[in-house]
Amino acid sequence: MTDSTEDRIEELRRIIEYHNHRYYIEAAPEISDLEFDRLMLELRDLEQRHPERITPSSPTRRVGGGPIEGFRSVPHPVPMLSIENTYNEEEVREFDGRIRRLLEGAAPRYIVEQKIDGVSASLLYENGLFSLGLTRGDGARGDDITHNLRTVRDIPLRLIGSPPPVLEVRGEVYMTHSELSRLNRLQAEAGERVFANCRNATAGSLKLLDPRQSSRRNLRFFAHSEGRLVGLGLSSHLEFLERVRAFGIPAVPHGGIFDSIDGALAWCADALESREGLDYETDGLVIKIDGFAQRERLGATSKSPRWVIALKVELWQAETRVLDIRVQVGKGGTLTPVAELETVEIAGTRVSRVSLHNADEIARKDIRIGDHVVVEKAGKIIPHVVRVELEKRTGTELPYLFPTECPVCRGEVGRDEGGVYIRCLNPSCPAQLKERVRYLASRKALDIEGLGPALIDQLVDRGLVSSLTDIYALTARQLEGLERMGEKSAQNLVEAVRASKGRGLERVLAGLGIRHIGERNARLLAGEFGDIRSLTEATEERLAAIGGIGPVVAESVYRFFRSRAGRDIVRELGRHGVDLTAGSGAARPREHEEFRDRTFVVTGTLSRHGRAEMEALIRKLGGKTTSAVSRKTDFVVAGRDPGGKLEKARVLGVRVLDEEEFERMAGLSGAPVPGEPAGDGD
Ligand SMILES: [Zn+2]
Incomplete structure (x- = not known):
């Protein structure tokens, strides 16, 4: 064999590994599938002619290995300890307290990662080549599953760049929800067992003896921990994750570094709220000390390291059917699809409808009317559809066609700036108006007792309220004519509306339905400006400069108060005597003994x-x-x-x-x- 052939084989392997990475990990392929196949074909051809050049780390070997006889047990070079788990924040704070005591005054730096619900594995790279893959086993010894891990496209057989002589990476092998749906359908068609969840499917796939079978399972991998490292010279976990990523191994998604446990826990709360958007299962967050020097000082107990804790979330899943999909029109005109479910009990709560959020989510999960679905509830967060049980499809399920007009006012609809949500573009859409009145009257805004959804429907449908501020012009006589509305309750409502005028700027702002303005931002704005006039006159730059506001919120606020609709609302609120001052600070009047309850x-x-x-x-x-x-x-x-x-x-x-x-x-x-x-x- 000539040197140039040898060079070409090496070159092809590198090119293929690179494009593999672009395709599977970056999801940004640079060449077509056809071009990719040509490269593979050329490599396979050269290897066939020069079998002495075939190595286990060649991309052609991913699915080429034959079945193994059984699993070999291999000791871990560094034991794989388990980590401490908790389900409540209080114990995370105790963990922080222990760490602070042990560090004797040095400030801990935390890093928070998603906790992927899969199967732990360790990958050993020697001189950049994947040489051994083990399960966690009992922590001291694991099973050799190299043959199956080679088939995981996320796991590079050869690292990119200049890897160290020895790199042992630990992480989680997992399966996506969409892959599980697909796999279960194939399993059912073949008369084989379907898997209850992603983790079971992953574990089952890694136990297969024949790698050709596991290669069809499309497993994925996220690196999250250090094993044995030689010649890397790292001092922190964040550096490790960044290096690992640079070598071509996907690193677990994380929230960066936090100087306090409060910051870390706040990120945890956000991450748990948004886990629904992920196509893989997470069952909590992992909070770790970032610096290796601090980790060393903290050490380990016999069971687990002292520098890490998992904040887990309780997960409950249940199976049910989608009876129908309907669209609701929200206060900003957003058309939100909602699945009507066959009522199912999850963790003591009866669930009969779940939001499907938007058209893209329905398409991504391929949810159809009549589908059997798995619904999940995580902690106290509202339930959502995890995946469709494709294996139960009968062919009678109906794909959902997103409405091309507003289901309430028949008005034109359009995608918003982000391109994700579809909105009714009719500014006087009654559905939007109802939602906005409901929002303004809600407890966290103006808290108008008695102004509930059924009454709001009547007010809007009968034309008594055709703009938000019309509620202030309602008279007892008008109200008396409505269903379930006597003289007394009509008077009470007029009184409640009147009383709500004095809640102050913060509550008014929280109730106007300005995009991105909820209770928190309303408080910031009211505190900063003190009255509506200063707020409406503020420039976008001035708004964006407020701590905690930022450019997106600033733009939304600025646009609202410059819009005709926004100016009309402010003028009308003032005309009706709604208090538009923040009511705090020395210059403004405070509650006064002489006035209280008079x-x-x-x-x-x-x-x-x-x-x-x-x-x-x-x-x-x-x-x-x-x-x-x-x-x-x-x-x-x-x-x-x-x-x-x-x-x-x-x-x-x-x-x-x-x-x-x-x-x-x-x-x-x-x-x-x-x-x-x-x-x-x-
Ligand atoms: Zn509409």
Whole structure:
């Protein structure tokens, strides 16, 4: 054989390994499948003509090995210890406390990783070539599963770059949900057993003696731990993960470095919320000390290292059927598909519907009406569909066709900027309006008691509410005509709407349905600007500069207040006397003893305040406002031309204040509060 043939064989192996990596790991192929096959063909051909050049790490050997007789037990060079598990945050904080004591004042640095629910394995690379793959076994010895691990496309047979003489990488072999669906269908067709979950399927596949069988299982791999390392000179886990990735091995997704356990736990909470978007199973998070020097100081107990803990999440799965898929229109016009399920009990909760989020999710999971699906609940997070049981398809299932118009108003729909969600583009879509009113009235926003979904439906359907702020114009008489609405409840509702005007800027902002503005961001904005005017006048740069806001939220807020709809809402809220100030800080009025639980009636024309503004101020100070004077009225604030209400106040002996007296009482000027009622009770 000539040197050039030898060179070409080596070159082909490198090129193929590279494109394999681009295809399977980066999911960004640079050449077509046909070109890839040509390279493989050329290599296979050269190897056939020069069998003495065939090595176990050649890409042609991935599926080429014959079945093995049985599993050989091999000792681990470094024992594979188990890690401490917990299901609650409190124990993670105790873990942090122990670490701080052991480190005697040195600050721990944590790294948090996804905990992949698969099967642990160790991969040994010698001079860059994959030479041995073991199961965890009992931690001291594992089974040699090299023949099966070679078939895992994620696992490079030859490392990229300049690898060290010895590199032992530990990680998790796993199967994706979509692969499990596919595999189970094939298993059922062949009359073989179907697997209950991804982990069982992975374990079953790794125990196969014939690698040709396991190669059809499309297993995947994530590296997460160090085994024996020679000649790498690393000082931290993060460096390790980055190096491993550079060598071509996929590293487990992680949240980076955290200087406090609070930061680490916050990332855990977010990661658990978003695990539904993953096509693989995770059963928690792993929190590790990042630096090797700190790890060494902490050491290990007989069972597990002291520098790592897994925060697991309880997972429950159940099987059910999709009876129908319907679309709901949200407050921003988003069309959200929801699966109506045959009711199933999961961890004590009856589940009969789950959100499918968007059209892409339905397509990705290939969910059809009539499908048998596996629904999962993780901890306290709402359940979701994990996968379809393809093996149970009968052919009668119907693919879901996403509506091309709004199911409520028949308006035009379009994809949003992100391209993921489909929205109704009609700004006066009643479905959106209902959702927005519901949102504004909700507990975390204006908390309007009695303004529930059934009533909102009637208000919008009958045209009594055709914009968000119309709720403030509702009268008891209008409400009395509605279903299940008596005189008393109508009055109560009008009163509740009125009372909600005094909740302050933060709660109003939280309820307007501005994209990205929930309770937290509303609090930040209200605290920063103090009143609606400063907020609406803020530039996008100014908004983005607020700690915790950032450019995406800033743009959304800026656009809302510059939009015609946004300006209309602000103007109308002001006109109806809704308090649009933050109500904290020395310059603004606070609750006042004189006002608390006292009932006020404002009448006549005031010179320094609008009537609605005056009422908002009273509510802010802790008082209540009504429109009619009665024996329950504590004060009447009278401006010019007060009319009959002043008369009645005098008759009932209710204390009457003019504007100036009111201001003194509210602490808006320095003078003492008036002492005597104005009326004399005659
Ligand atoms: Zn619509």
